[in-house]
Amino acid sequence: MEGSMFMVDVSLATSWPFKEAQKLIKRYEKAPPAKGYVLFETGYGPSGLPHIGTFGEVLRTTMVRQAFEALSDLPTKLFVVSDDMDGLRKVPTNVPHQDRLAQHLGKPLTSIPDPFETHDSFGHHNNAKLREFLDRFGFDYTFVSATETYKAGHYDSILLRILQHYDAITNVILPTLGPDRRETYSPFLPLCPETGKVLQAKVIGHDTTENTITWQHPETEEALTTSILGGHCKLQWKADWGGRWAAFQVDYEMSGKDLMDSVKLSSKICRILGETPPEGMTYELFLGEDGDKISKSKGNGLSIEDWLKYGPTESLSFYMFQAPQRQKRLFFDVIPKATDMYLDHLESYTREDSLKQHDNPVWFIHGGHPPAPESPLKFSLLQNLAAAAHAEDTSVLWGFVKRYDAALTPENAPFLDHLLGYAVRYYQDFVKPYKTYRTPTAREIEALLRLRNDLLSAPQDTSAEGYQSLVYAVGRDFGYDPMRDWFRVIYEVLLGEEQGPRFGSFIELFGVQGTCDLIADKVGAA
RNA sequence: GCGCCCGUAGCUCAGCUGGUAGAGCACCUGACUUUUAAUCCGGUUGUCACAAGUUCGAAUCUUGUCGGGCGCACCA
Numbered sequence: 001m002e003g004s005m006f007m008v009d010v011s012l013a014t015s016w017p018f019k020e021a022q023k024l025i026k027r028y029e030k031a032p033p034a035k036g037y038v039l040f041e042t043g044y045g046p047s048g049l050p051h052i053g054t055f056g057e058v059l060r061t062t063m064v065r066q067a068f069e070a071l072s073d074l075p076t077k078l079f080v081v082s083d084d085m086d087g088l089r090k091v092p093t094n095v096p097h098q099d100r101l102a103q104h105l106g107k108p109l110t111s112i113p114d115p116f117e118t119h120d121s122f123g124h125h126n127n128a129k130l131r132e133f134l135d136r137f138g139f140d141y142t143f144v145s146a147t148e149t150y151k152a153g154h155y156d157s158i159l160l161r162i163l164q165h166y167d168a169i170t171n172v173i174l175p176t177l178g179p180d181r182r183e184t185y186s187p188f189l190p191l192c193p194e195t196g197k198v199l200q201a202k203v204i205g206h207d208t209t210e211n212t213i214t215w216q217h218p219e220t221e222e223a224l225t226t227s228i229l230g231g232h233c234k235l236q237w238k239a240d241w242g243g244r245w246a247a248f249q250v251d252y253e254m255s256g257k258d259l260m261d262s263v264k265l266s267s268k269i270c271r272i273l274g275e276t277p278p279e280g281m282t283y284e285l286f287l288g289e290d291g292d293k294i295s296k297s298k299g300n301g302l303s304i305e306d307w308l309k310y311g312p313t314e315s316l317s318f319y320m321f322q323a324p325q326r327q328k329r330l331f332f333d334v335i336p337k338a339t340d341m342y343l344d345h346l347e348s349y350t351r352e353d354s355l356k357q358h359d360n361p362v363w364f365i366h367g368g369h370p371p372a373p374e375s376p377l378k379f380s381l382l383q384n385l386a387a388a389a390h391a392e393d394t395s396v397l398w399g400f401v402k403r404y405d406a407a408l409t410p411e412n413a414p415f416l417d418h419l420l421g422y423a424v425r426y427y428q429d430f431v432k433p434y435k436t437y438r439t440p441t442a443r444e445i446e447a448l449l450r451l452r453n454d455l456l457s458a459p460q461d462t463s464a465e466g467y468q469s470l471v472y473a474v475g476r477d478f479g480y481d482p483m484r485d486w487f488r489v490i491y492e493v494l495l496g497e498e499q500g501p502r503f504g505s506f507i508e509l510f511g512v513q514g515t516c517d518l519i520a521d522k523v524g525a526a
Numbered sequence: 527g528c529g530c531c532c533g534u535a536g537c538u539c540a541g542c543u544g545g546u547a548g549a550g551c552a553c554c555u556g557a558c559u560u561u562u563a564a565u566c567c568g569g570u571u572g573u574c575a576c577a578a579g580u581u582c583g584a585a586u587c588u589u590g591u592c593g594g595g596c597g598c599a600c601c602a
Contacts, residue, residue, distance in 0.1 A: 014542055014543070015542085043602095045602055047602080083602075086602070089601070089602085176598095176599075177599090178599080178600080181600080236602095237601075237602055238602095240602090241602095256597085257529085257530050257531080257596080257597055257598090258596095258597050258598070259597095259598090259602095260529065260530070260597075260598075261528085261529080261597090261598055261599080262598090262602090282530075284530075284531060284532095284596080284597095285531095285596070285597075287595075287596080293595085293596065293597095325530090325531075326531065326532075327530095327531055327532070327595065327596065337538080337539095337550090340550095359542085377564085380550090380551095380563095381563060381564065382563085383563090384563045384564085385563045385564075386563090387563080388562075388563050389563080400563080400564080403564090404564065468560065469560085471560085471561095472560055472561090475560085475561090483559095483560060483561060484560090484561045484562095485561085486560095486561075487560080487561040487562075488561075490561090491561090491562095500561090500562070500563095501562065501563070502560085502561080502562045502563085502564095503560095503561080503562080504560090505562090506562095
């Protein structure tokens with residue numbers, strides 16, 4: 001990625017992805033990985049759709065990978081592992097054919113017919129969604145299906161090792177379980193030969209020469225013997241994670257703090273299997289609107305679509321970059337600030353030395369090659385502008401932007417154009433609904449109608465300043481003092497707000513006819 | 527019970543590997559006899575939760591206390 005022979009010493013970089021990457025440098029300072037590459041992993045439970053957390057985890061992992069690649073010439077890979085052999089526990093509410101799906105509860109997702117009838121199975125369908133999602137953001141990854149891994153025998157050596165260390169592994173897990181689960185716990189979950197369901201069966205024996213477990217069917221209480229290989233058994237959660245680390249020799253994986261205990265236990269299992277558990281970082285979970293925890297029923301969280309409606313992907317990436325180990329609120333109101341901070345960093349990047357650049361969030365956000373800033377206009381400003389100008393679309397805002405800098409166009413500044421779009425939407429959805437139009441008094445009606453007449457009789461080529469003088473003249477004639485009161489009337493009555501744009505400019509942009517219609521509408525309605 | 531994060535100006539927060547506090551918003555005042563999103567000058571505000579320790583020196587490191595938030599202990 002960095003081919004220059006005048007490379008700075010990026011090992012001095014201190015941003016968190018570099019600190020994480022340093023762990024991996026240390027891991028392989030004596031010898032390179034036997035498998036030939038350094039492996040990053042993120043896991044994914046395919047019973048739901050990808051969400052903003054999925055994005056964050058893959059992005060953050062990719063950032064560590066990027067930092068590592070700046071520090072080392074060792075090849076790297078990122079596995080995105082889909083746990084698609086998981087048994088379906090609940091019927092999701094957002095899919096068709098609920099009843100049909102209900103018949104398949106307990107079966108591996110890849111053995112359940114696709115309710116959308118577009119893929120081989122429900123699992124395949126969700127996997128496709130995941131990949132679509134990741135591709136949309138241009139992530140570089142290798143997709144891994146757990147089902148295929150089991151069936152192809154890639155886990156075999158690890159499954160055998162787990163069988164050999166059956167008791168040691170069981171003893172790691174048992175103390176963490178309640179008495180009931182303790183009874184039936186086994187690292188292996190057999191698949192029912194009849195129904196294909198993943199069973200939490202009591203395992204009554206294991207055989208390291210035949211590579212089988214003997215278990216008791218939960219319903220018939222019949223004792224059955226099943227091979228642990230060939231996809232006839234699946235590993236239980238923590239054993240599965242630790243086993244996967246060992247099987248693939250994963251070097252790096254992040255996880256949320258809700259999984260801290262699992263990381264500990266899975267690491268122990270990984271060590272029992274004779275492998276070194278991955279390096280990793282625990283990130284904090286996001287908080288909702290009021291700093292409370294996010295729950296679906298409250299609806300106080302934010303989806304990725306929500307974010308991308310009001311801010312660019314770059315701003316979301318910035319938000320994800322920033323302080324992963326800190327609890328942060330994730331709600332609409334953080335979007336403008338994140339966008340502006342992204343823009344600030346983009347600007348400062350051009351002034352920084354190479355080392356500082358490597359710690360700059362935009363270096364990570366843009367894969368090492370941030371674009372040049374298009375304009376110094378910030379989102380907070382544009383958003384105010386949209387509110388002040390009561391923008392319905394970006395063309396009104398472009399009028400203002402042109403006055404600011406005539407050289408800017410939607411063609412040569414597409415990012416700015418997008419920002420304007422986000423600003424308009426933010427205004428439309430978060431500002432506009434709270435507008436209240438005041439009913440004008442008789443005298444105010446008189447003044448406004450006078451303004452309307454004056455506007456209609458003004459020459460075609462009147463400038464913004466000309467309109468402004470006209471507005472001012474009316475206010476003066478009606479004896480408003482301070483003049484602020486007159487403008488307040490205009491804003492409150494016509495625009496439904498206490499503040500507004502410079503009205504002459506507004507008229508120029510909105511048009512005389514438009515403004516007159518607006519007056520007629522508000523006054524007439526009164 | 528075990529564990530994680532946080533506690534810096536009115537609000538939201540920056541302060542990386544220790545050197546005697548910053549930004550944005552808000553607020554006050556002033557350039558503009560035109561209010562304004564976009565200009566600019568200036569101003570205000572803090573025992574950096576509390577205490578002890580390390581140090582020549584700590585908001586910054588260590589420990590403890592108090593306060594707030596969250597996670598796990600069912601499933602992945």
